[in-house]
Amino acid sequence: MSSHDDSDIVSQRRRRVLQAIGAGALVTAVGASGTVGAQSSEGDPIDPNLGYTVLSPEEDLPVEPDHEVQLLINPPSDPSNPIPQFYYQPTGLAVETGDVVAFRFTTPGHTVSSYHSYAGRQQRVPDPESGGLGFFSSPYLGAGATWLYRFDTPGVYDYYCAPHEIFGHVGRIVVGGVTETPSVPDPCAPPAEGAESEQSEGPELRPPGFTAGLVLRDPALAPENILASGAVPWEAVADEHKQLFFQLRPPEVCGLPTDGEEPTPEATAYQVDLVVGDPEAVLGEDPEDFYGRQGRLLRYLHGSTDEPTIRRGTGSVLSENARCLQTRPVTVEDGVATVSFRVKQGCTERVSLVSYVNGAGPGVFDRSVEQVRYDAATAEYGPGRHTLTVALPVAPVVADLAGENEVPPVDSAGSGVAQFTPTDEGTWEYDLLVRDVDGVTQAHIHEGGPDENGPVVALLATFTESVDGTGGGSPVDATAGDPVLESGVVEDTALVEEMTANPENYYVNVHSTGNPAGEIRGQLSFRS
Numbered sequence: 411m412s413s414h415d416d417s418d419i420v421s422q423r424r425r426r427v428l429q430a431i432g433a434g435a436l437v438t439a440v441g442a443s444g445t446v447g448a449q450s451s452e453g454d455p456i457d458p459n460l461g462y463t464v465l466s467p468e469e470d471l472p473v474e475p476d477h478e479v480q481l482l483i484n485p486p487s488d489p490s491n492p493i494p495q496f497y498y499q500p501t502g503l504a505v506e507t508g509d510v511v512a513f514r515f516t517t518p519g520h521t522v523s524s525y526h527s528y529a530g531r532q533q534r535v536p537d538p539e540s541g542g543l544g545f546f547s548s549p550y551l552g553a554g555a556t557w558l559y560r561f562d563t564p565g566v567y568d569y570y571c572a573p574h575e576i577f578g579h580v581g582r583i584v585v586g587g588v589t590e591t592p593s594v595p596d597p598c599a600p601p602a603e604g605a606e607s608e609q610s611e612g613p614e615l616r617p618p619g620f621t622a623g624l625v626l627r628d629p630a631l632a633p634e635n636i637l638a639s640g641a642v643p644w645e646a647v648a649d650e651h652k653q654l655f656f657q658l659r660p661p662e663v664c665g666l667p668t669d670g671e672e673p674t675p676e677a678t679a680y681q682v683d684l685v686v687g688d689p690e691a692v693l694g695e696d697p698e699d700f701y702g703r704q705g706r707l708l709r710y711l712h713g714s715t716d717e718p719t720i721r722r723g724t725g726s727v728l729s730e731n732a733r734c735l736q737t738r739p740v741t742v743e744d745g746v747a748t749v750s751f752r753v754k755q756g757c758t759e760r761v762s763l764v765s766y767v768n769g770a771g772p773g774v775f776d777r778s779v780e781q782v783r784y785d786a787a788t789a790e791y792g793p794g795r796h797t798l799t800v801a802l803p804v805a806p807v808v809a810d811l812a813g814e815n816e817v818p819p820v821d822s823a824g825s826g827v828a829q830f831t832p833t834d835e836g837t838w839e840y841d842l843l844v845r846d847v848d849g850v851t852q853a854h855i856h857e858g859g860p861d862e863n864g865p866v867v868a869l870l871a872t873f874t875e876s877v878d879g880t881g882g883g884s885p886v887d888a889t890a891g892d893p894v895l896e897s898g899v900v901e902d903t904a905l906v907e908e909m910t911a912n913p914e915n916y917y918v919n920v921h922s923t924g925n926p927a928g929e930i931r932g933q934l935s936f937r938s
Contacts (some may be wrong), residue, residue, distance in 0.1 A: 412575075413917040415725065416869075420699070421883070427628075428755060434834060436885060438464050441458060442775065455472040455473065455562065456472075456473070456510065456558050456559065456560045457511070457775065458538070458542065458543075458546070458560075458562070459543060459545055459546050459547075460547070460548075461522075461546060461548055461557050461559040462557070462558040462559075463548065463549055463551065463555065463556075463557050463558075463560055464555060464557075464558075465551070465552075465554075465555050465557040466554060466555070467556070467732070467733030467734075468754070471512070471556065471558065471937070472558075472790055473510055473558065473888075474510075475510045475511060475512035476505065476506075476509040476510050476511065477503060477505055477509060477510075477511045477512070477920055478511070478512045478513075478514055479498050479499065479500065479503060479511055479512070479513050479514065479581065480499045480514045480516045480726070481496075481498060481499075481513060481514065481515050481516055481517055481520045481522075481571070481860075482496075482497055482498075482499050482516055482517055482644075482702075482725075482726035482899075483495065483496055483497075483517045483723060483724055483725060483726060484497070484702040484703075484707075484725065484726055485702060485707075485710055485712075485723075485725070485775040486775050491654055491656075491657050491658060492658055492712075492721050492773055492847075493577060493654055493656065493658060494719075494723055495577075495578070495644075495652065495832070496520070496571060496574040496577050496578065496579035497578070497644040498513075498571075498579070498580075498581035498644070499644050499726070500581075500631065500641040500642055500643050501581050501582070501625070501630075501631065501634065501642055501644045501647060502581070502582050502583075502584075502635070502636040502639070502641065502642030502645070502646075503581070503582075503583045503584070503609070503632045503640075503641050503642070504583075504584045504637050504639070504640050504641070505561055505583060505584070505585055505586075506585070506586060506886070507561065507562065507563070507564050507585055507586040508560065508561070508562055509560070509561055510558055510559070510560045510886055511558070511559055511560075511561065511562075511583065512556050512557075512558055513548065513556065513557045513558075513559070514555065514556055515551045515552065515553055515555040515556065515557070515722045516553065516727055516732040517553055517725075517726065518551070518552040518553040518724065518837070519550070519552070519573060520550070520551065520569050520571045520573065520574065520579070521547060521549070521550050521551070521572040521573070522546075522547065522548040522557055522559070522569055522689060522698050523546075523547040523548070523569060523570055524544070524545055524546045524547060524567065524568070524569050524570050525568045525569065525570065525618065526543075526544060526545035526546075527547040527615055528543060529545060529547070529616070530544040530615060530616060531615060531616055531617075531807070532592065532615045532616060532618070533592075533615070534566070534567070534568035534591065534592060534618075535565065535566075535567045535568065535569070536563045536564070536565030536566075536567075537563070537936060538563050539563055543565065544563065546559060547572075550572070550625040550817055553724070553732065553736075554732065554733060554736070561583060561585045563585065563654065564585050564586030564587070564588040565585055565586070565588045565591075566582065566583075566584055566585075566588065566589065566590065566591035566633050567582065567584075567585060567592075568580065568581075568582050568591070568618065568626060569582075569583070570618070570622060570671065572766055574587060575618070575619075575622045576619065576621060576622060576656070577620075577622075577654060577656075578620075578622055578624065578625045578651075578654070578854055579622070579651055580618060580619035580622045580625050582631050582633070582636060582778075584624065584633045584636045584637050587637060588633075589633035589634050589637060590633075591633055594617060594618055594623050594626045594627045595617045595618075595623065596620075596623070596627070597619050597620050597621075597622075597623035597624060597655070598624075606876055607725035615891070620654075620655040621651075621652065621653065621654055621655060622658075624650075624651040624652070624653070625647055625652065627651065628647045628648055628651045630642050630646040630647050630648070631647065631772070633922070645703070646738050647875040665835050672792075674773040677714040677715050677716040677717075677772050678714060678715045678767065678771040678803050678804065679712070679713070679714045679767070679768035679769075679771050679773070679774070680712075680713055680714065680765055680766060680768050680784065680802050680803050681710065681711070681712050681765070681766045681768045681775075681781060682710065682711040682713075682740050682742075682747040682763065682764070682765045682766075682800065682802070683707060683709070683710050683725075683762075683764050684707075684708040684709040684737060684740060684749050684751070684761070684762070684763050684798070685701045685707055685708060685761070685762050685763075685764065686706045686708065686727055686731045686735075686759060686760065686761060686762075687706055687760055687761075687839070688760070688762060688788055689729045689762045689764035689783060689786045689788065690764075690783070691782075691783050692780055692781065692782055692783065693766060693780065693781040694777060694778065694779055694780035695712065696783055700777060701725060702725050702726045705726055705727055706727060706731075707725025707726055707727060707917055708724070708725055708727050708731075708737050708751070708761075709722070709723070709724055709725060709737050709739060709740050709749060710722060710723060710724075710725055710740070711739075711740040711742065711747060712768065712772070712773045712774075712775070713742055713772070713773075713802070714772035714773070715804050716772065717772060717773075719741075719742050720745075720772055721773060722739055722740055724737075731759065733754070733757075734753060734754050734757035734759055735752070735753045735754070735757075735759055735761070736751060736754070737749065737750075737751040737752075738750045738751065739784045740763075742802065744895075744897070745801065745804045745805070745841050746800065746801055746802060746841075746842070746843060746895065747763065747765060747799070747800050747802055747803050747827065748781065748797060748798050748799045749763055749797070750795060750796065750797045751795070751797075751798075751923075752794065752795045752796070753792060753793050753794060754793060755792050755793045756793070757792075757793065758790060758791070758792050758890060759790070759791055760788065760789070760791075761788070761789065761790075761791055761792045761796075761798070762786055762787065762788040762798075763786070763787050763798035763799070763800050764783060764785070764786040764787075765783070765784045765785045765786070765800045765801065765802050765803065765805045766781035766782060766783055766784055767781060767782050767784055768781050769781060769782075783801075784801065784802070784803045784827075785800040785801040785802075785825075785827050785843070786800060786825075787799060787800050787825075787845055787890040787893075788889045788890070789891075796891055797892070798890055798891060799843070799890075799891075799893050799895075800843075801826075801827035801829065801841070803842045803937060804829065804831075805829035805830055805831040805841070805937070806830075806831065806832070806936055807829070807830035807831075807832075807838070807909075807910075807913060807934055807935070807936055807937070808827060808828065808829050808830070808932075808934075808935060808936075808937045809827070809828040809917065809932035809933060809934050809935070810827060810932045811822070811824070811825060811826035811827060811828065811844065811918060811920060811930040811931060811932040812825055812930055812931070812932065813929060813930050813931075815860075815917075815930070815931040815932055815933070816919075816925075816927075816928050816929070816930070816931045817861060817862060817863050817931075820925050820928070820930070821927055822846075822847065822925070822929050822930055823846045824844065824845065824846045824847035824888070824920070824922075824929055824930045825844075825845055825846060825930065826842070826843050826844040826845055826847075826888075826893070826894075826920065826930055827843050827932075828840060828841070828842045828843075828853075828870065828918040828932065829841045830900070830934075831843075832906070832910070833899075835903070836903040836906060836907070837899050837900060837901050837902075837903060837906055838899065838900040838906050838909075839897070839898075839899050839900075840870060840898055840899070840900060841895070841896075841897050842870050842871060842894065842895070842896040842897070842918075843893050843894070843895055844888045844893055844894040844920050844930070845888050845889060845890050845893040845894075846888065846889060846890055847887075847888045847894075847920065847922050847924045847929055847930060848885075848887050848888075848923070848924060849879060849885035849886075849887065849923030849924055850871075850873060850885060850886045850887070850888050850894055850920060850921070850922050850923055850929075851872075851873055851874040851876070851877050851878065851879050851883075851885050851921045851923060852869070852871060852872045852873065852874065852877050852920075852921045853869075853870040853871040853872075853918065853919065853920045853921065854866040854867075854868060854869055854870055854895070854918070854919055854921075855867050855868040855870065855900070855909075855916055855917070855918055855919075855934075856916065856917050856918075856919050857915060857916055858915070858916070859914065859915055859933075860914070860917075862916075863927075863928075866904060867902075867905055867916070868900050868902065868915060870896060870918065871894065871896040873885055873886045876926075877921040877926045877927075878923060879922075879923040879924040879926075885922070885923050888913075897913040909934060913933075913934035913935055913936060914933060914934070914935065916933070916934045917931055917932060917933045917934060918931065918932050918934070919931045
């Protein structure tokens with residue numbers, strides 16, 4: 411093939427990208443222009459083209475759906491490319507003629523749009539047997555919305571999310587046992603000679619392109635397999651058919667690292683997850699450990715000691731939890747991550763914010779690399795707005811604080827982290843986080859091994875004159891939503907030198923009115 415031919419192919423593929431972006435806006439506009447819940451001529455509340463939209467999970471549905479499909483987002487599957495996975499769950503579904511499917515917008519910013527010539531696409535849905543237009547599309551909807559559609563005509567229905575189609579956000583529904591459908595062109599093949607010519611007449615009907623084409627060509631989504639299985643999950647689609655055709659590269663004006671620049675080797679990478687339920691101690695031991703696979707991930711953030719926030723986004727969570735929770739993005743400041751969320755009326759949810767040391771590197775999500783839990787905050791919440799805060803692995807010396815580390819052990823729900831960072835002056839800067847301890851009075855560094863109590867060698871926090879709460883000052887209640895956060899400097903350079911050489915001989919102890927001798931404690935260690 412000549413260099414001129416190569417140039418033509420690249421040019422044609424570039425036009426495909428631009429067309430894909432433009433078509434997404436077109437279909438979104440069409441879906442959004444209809445009346446929410448417009449009625450069909452037969453009085454059915456579900457319109458044959460616009461379906462029926464419910465914007466809030468508090469609203470009642472006009473009919474009971476027969477099936478449910480969730481619109482989800484997973485963290486990126488390719489460690490080198492920070493584009494997340496967008497998918498329908500299940501991705502393939504078999505239904506009976508006349509069945510109603512509820513599309514649950516667990517994550518925001520999507521559509522459910524049919525491949526139809528009306529929208530300039532290769533037609534991959536049947537038109538009604540009685541006549542009329544088989545095109546359908548939801549509006550562009552946010553999290554918590556539900557869109558209903560009734561599948562009245564037997565056949566194979568291929569559909570896509572207008573903003574995310576090129577990233578593989580497509581699905582297939584087989585109705586009434588009919589499995590005939592047009593073949594999906596190979597998106598990896600060079601364009602046919604003369605295809606997409608700028609001199610061609612008439613509108614071009616584009617087939618599923620890029621990763622959308624790969625997904626729909628996967629054997630797991632063959633209509634016969636969907637019919638036999640009843641439902642085909644996203645996980646059944648081969649990983650090689652989820653690969654992306656695009657690599658994000660920031661423009662120079664952003665001042666961000668490009669492909670040729672490596673992150674600072676000393677940077678410590680971390681991941682923060684807001685999840686439903688209790689946190690995992692280690693991620694990566696098994697692919698099912700990851701919260702997105704479990705349907706528990708509400709929010710995530712990737713960052714490092716060099717770049718506190720590299721990327722963040724929403725995850726995938728089961729619809730019943732999504733209807734009860736509204737979340738804000740995770741934020742990072744001064745070595746801690748914080749998130750706020752609201753539990754809706756009539757709901758009770760157990761929620762965790764958890765930080766991990768990300769061994770795959772800054773901004774990288776790699777299921778083959780284990781991530782070890784660093785800090786976690788978990789509680790059960792009723793209606794109202796709440797906040798959770800966790801420490802991030804930003805310092806080389808750390809003490810994990812728990813009641814079981816006390817001598818003798820203390821039965822306490824409290825937890826926390828103390829972090830120490832060496833300075834050029836030979837001192838240690840410290841950050842202390844304490845949660846779920848009532849009546850915090852003081853916190854110190856003590857000299858002593860893991861099984862012994864020893865004298866105070868450095869003061870970290872003082873709220874009262876005495877460790878039992880007597881004297882001046884007032885004890886402080888530390889909660890998961892409002893933890894004790896104290897920062898300062900250990901200025902005794904000789905002590906810092908000794909603690910650096912023998913950290914195992916020193917521990918951090920937090921005192922309270924309930925346990926004046928110590929409620930939570932942790933031995934100093936260098937973070938691995």
